[in-house]
Amino acid sequence: MTQPLINSEILPFKATAYHKGEFVDLTEADLKGKWSIVFFYPADFTFVCPTELGDLADHYEKLQSLGVEVYAVSTDTHFTHKAWHDTSDTISKIQYPMIGDPTGVISRNFGVMIEEEGLALRGTFVINPEGEIKVAEVHDLGIGRDARELVRKVQAAQYVAEHDGEVCPGAWQPGDETLAPSLELVGKI
Secondary structure, X not given: OOOOOOOOEOOOOEEEEEEOOEEEEEEHHHHOOOEEEEEEOOOOOOOHHHXXXXXXXXOHHHHHHOOEEEEEEEOOXXXXXXXXXXXXXXXXXXXXXXXXXXXXXXXXXXXXXXXXXXXXXXXXXXXXXXXXXXXXXEEOOOOOOOHHHHHHXXXXXXXXXXXXXOEOOOOOOOOOOOEOOOHHHOOXX
């Protein structure tokens, strides 16, 4: 039986990322102690991927203000990430680490590896400071993601973590009312 990803702890990995003009080594320990987003995409130098990564770059400052670090991951190498960063106007605005996963270990850890293609599905994972996965969303290759919705999901995950006994209803936005599940609410919503 497969263990659900939600509330599971991230599995060990070692990788190299391209980040702010340098190659940096990362492990699962680097994702702990703060909120993190691991954002898988199929490949560098493609079509939907730069639109998503650029959108995420446009929302990076907001995510940073929420105490969140973003890690983009593909099965390309960190060298390929640098080349893409150096040649694409969209990708050059990225300030978050771009992790190379050429062996597919990280992609397999998160269950997004397409074995026959050697590529990752579009997977988005929000991880709490304890290293537990709180949001897991996987898309087919042709369906791009929206960073605004990702920011909202991070805000909801952080709210629930900070407010024991409260939950965020559908379409919740910061400042909206939340719910406190109880017997009295059953059948009333």
